[in-house]
Structure formats: structure tokens, C-alpha cells
Amino acid sequence: MTQKELETAVRVYNKRQPFAPYLLEFVSGEKVRIDHREFVAPMIKNLWLFRGTGRAQSLFSSSSVCRVLDIVDANVS
Numbered sequence: 001m002t003q004k005e006l007e008t009a010v011r012v013y014n015k016r017q018p019f020a021p022y023l024l025e026f027v028s029g030e031k032v033r034i035d036h037r038e039f040v041a042p043m044i045k046n047l048w049l050f051r052g053t054g055r056a057q058s059l060f061s062s063s064s065v066c067r068v069l070d071i072v073d074a075n076v077s
Helices: 003-014
Strands: 022-026 031-034 040-042 047-051 057-061 065-070
Touching: 003 040, 003 065
Parallel strands: none
Antiparallel strands: 022 031, 022 065, 040 047, 047 057
């Protein structure tokens, strides 16, 4: 995904009322569950910060994300 595409998708999913968890799927096939609006945020250029539960954090590029999925559609909990 481009930076703009990921920004748009994250904004749409984060604005849902009530908030519902969703997944980021990476080109590697790995999926990361976003359980809170503040778990994922843009940083600089095409870098994003993922904050998991506890103190875990990781950076990823928008180009490493291939899809943003609703958990219901993904059949993943």
C-alpha cells in the first residue's frame, strides 16, 4: 500500500463507532490485530508505529502492508 492508501484505510477503520478491532496484513502473510485506535500511528515519511499491549512497539513501512481487514471478514480472532 502507499502511504496515502494506508492513512485512508486506518482513518476509516479507526473512526468506526463503536470501535471494532481490525487486522493489518503484511506482504509476508503476517497479520497484526489492532485492538485500539492508538495501537497504530503514522510517524515520518512511510514509516508507521505499532504499539501492542504492554510495552511492545515496532516500526513498519506502509509498502509492507498489503491489506487492511475487518476481523469478521478475515475469519480470524
